[in-house]
Amino acid sequence: MKDEKKLLFKVGELASLVGISVRTLQHYDQKNLLNSKYNESHKRVYNRDDLLKLQQILFLKSLGFSLKEIDDIISKQANGDDLEKVFTAQRKILLNQIQNLNKIVETLNMAIAETNVGQKISMDRIVTILKLMNQENPYTFIVQYFDDEQLRTINNSLLKNPEIQCEENELFSQLDSLYHQGEDPAGIRGQELAKRWWDLVYEFTSGDKEMMKTLFSIGIDSSKWPENTKDIQKSIESFLAKALNIYLQNNNILIKDE
Numbered sequence: 001m002k003d004e005k006k007l008l009f010k011v012g013e014l015a016s017l018v019g020i021s022v023r024t025l026q027h028y029d030q031k032n033l034l035n036s037k038y039n040e041s042h043k044r045v046y047n048r049d050d051l052l053k054l055q056q057i058l059f060l061k062s063l064g065f066s067l068k069e070i071d072d073i074i075s076k077q078a079n080g081d082d083l084e085k086v087f088t089a090q091r092k093i094l095l096n097q098i099q100n101l102n103k104i105v106e107t108l109n110m111a112i113a114e115t116n117v118g119q120k121i122s123m124d125r126i127v128t129i130l131k132l133m134n135q136e137n138p139y140t141f142i143v144q145y146f147d148d149e150q151l152r153t154i155n156n157s158l159l160k161n162p163e164i165q166c167e168e169n170e171l172f173s174q175l176d177s178l179y180h181q182g183e184d185p186a187g188i189r190g191q192e193l194a195k196r197w198w199d200l201v202y203e204f205t206s207g208d209k210e211m212m213k214t215l216f217s218i219g220i221d222s223s224k225w226p227e228n229t230k231d232i233q234k235s236i237e238s239f240l241a242k243a244l245n246i247y248l249q250n251n252n253i254l255i256k257d258e
Helices: 011-018 022-030 049-062 067-076 084-115 123-134 140-145 148-160 164-178 189-206 209-220 227-250
Strands: 045-046
Touching: 011 022, 011 045, 011 049, 022 049, 045 049, 049 067, 049 084, 140 189, 140 209, 148 189, 148 209, 164 189, 164 227, 189 209, 189 227
Parallel strands: none
Antiparallel strands: none
16 A cells, blocks of 8 residues: 555646646645645656645635635644644634624524515615624624614714724623623622623713613513524623623613613
């Protein structure tokens, strides 16, 4: 049996083996992404490691990565001999892609629901959906709860502070951590989180109390949340809701009329 490490493929053989053109291989060579070697007959050849590297290139390219991005990713990965790490890294990329696609599907479902009620979707609604989708925001579904004037307020908030999404992600991460650590919502860390959350809500809504009421109603009615937000529901219901109620009461902030 031949030693696979010594197995060599000519340019045409490798191209035919993986189903791509010779020109594509030459292009990867010119970009220093997949460099061929010369055999004793001065013919360009590829070995087993090159074959595995080509598999990674084609995999990442199929997901829409640019050649520069692919080069950056591959250069940080383990060598071709460590197949487990290579395929594990690829699986992680695929799972992230699936997660992002699920977010987009949820957003499109929401947009379809909007059109099904027989009303034309306004420009403000479309713009807000696109902005939140571009930010890969899993909470794009909240758009359906606001009217067009309120959506203009949201758009202005996102325009003034494009970092809102980053702040929100950080707060969700902290919330998840505090909840699983069994922290007290009334404790120092719980109340610090509540204050930061309230400040973000205030900025997002520009202080509009009707919008705040809507946001709190959305939080309470978690049964209507899409599937990709289910993981965070318990921490919101069991920790954040309590922490926020305590914070609002301690600071005499009235949101609801009752």
